[in-house]
Amino acid sequence: MMTTEAPRTGQVDRDSGVSVLLGAAASALVLGLLASVVGAFTSGSEAALGALVGTVLVVGILGFGSFVVNVVAGLVPTLALMVAMTTYVLQVVLMGLVFAVLSGSDLLDTTLDRGWLAGAVIGGTAIWLVSQVLLATRRRIPVYELPTEGGAR
Template sequence: MKTTETRTSAAVTRAAVAALAVGLGLVALGGVVSGSTAAYGALVGTAISVGVFAFGAFAVDAVSRLMPAASLLFAMVTYTFQVLLMALAFVALNRSGLLDDGLSRNWLGGAIIAGAFVWIAVQIRLSTTARIPAFQGPSEGGAR
């Protein structure tokens, strides 16, 4: 692999690890500050956040490798699906009664928001510092 080639899956993995690390930090903080319901809420929020973002990022990455022309359309459809999936997760948690008894709503929401911000920040950092070639030279398979 050349230094100009990028590995999107590695960037997604780094973003997932960073969001997971921040989420687990919130689980520990919630457990110390507010008890087990806060820790469980932060844990579920971290799982939802990392799961939804990882699913979308890996799916868009796979489609962009197979059909680059369809990647923008698929990214928009995936984003819509992620929003619906997040809403369904909240509805399911609300109807199950877990948000009233076993999980702290505030810590769950905070973990999702923190996971989203960390994920986006890592993705932006890795995307803006990636070395992506603007053109192919003659020795790389271009016209001679």
């Protein structure tokens, strides 16, 4: 093993996966709180509440999906890709359902600002994805495990 390679033990990878999840969640929370403060000063309490609700949606939905994929990758690595794709589809569907429910209720007209809610969801998702990629790259978490030399033909 070279000094630039990370050790290949499942426990280290899972711990790194949790730290990546927490780092991505922290990044999205910081952005959401900043958006909420800016929204409160520029557009009032509806904007602040919209940004907070958008941030909670992003952290809750993306956090749960990432956690599930991390757990499955640790238990049954061969199912990780299928579970990742399934959770992605479910995250998109769940986010759409939440927006449909919010649009059907009067919350978006009276309590929450649509623009700040959407901005927090879009910005939070973008910062989540960027920070997740950066943290996984810095921690050298492999996307897949290479086969051992004994299994090669």
